[in-house]
Amino acid sequence: MADNVKDPVCGMEIRPEDAVATEEHAGRTFHFCSPACHASFVKDPHRYSHPAEEHGHEGHGGH
Ligand SMILES: [Zn+2]
Numbered sequence: 001m002a003d004n005v006k007d008p009v010c011g012m013e014i015r016p017e018d019a020v021a022t023e024e025h026a027g028r029t030f031h032f033c034s035p036a037c038h039a040s041f042v043k044d045p046h047r048y049s050h051p052a053e054e055h056g057h058e059g060h061g062g063h
Pocket of ligand 1: 007011033
């Protein structure tokens, strides 16, 4: 059973061996389903390197 990874750009789950491109950012390796997704990530890594689930992180200071 292989662990799927998530393409951070389009959100698609892929198998690591199916990734057409990988990129290391902030100590993590990201996998991409297509060269276009990889290009988008390289252009703006910060936008994609944070999981979507962490939306609303800003303004969370009152804990
Ligand atoms: Zn993709």
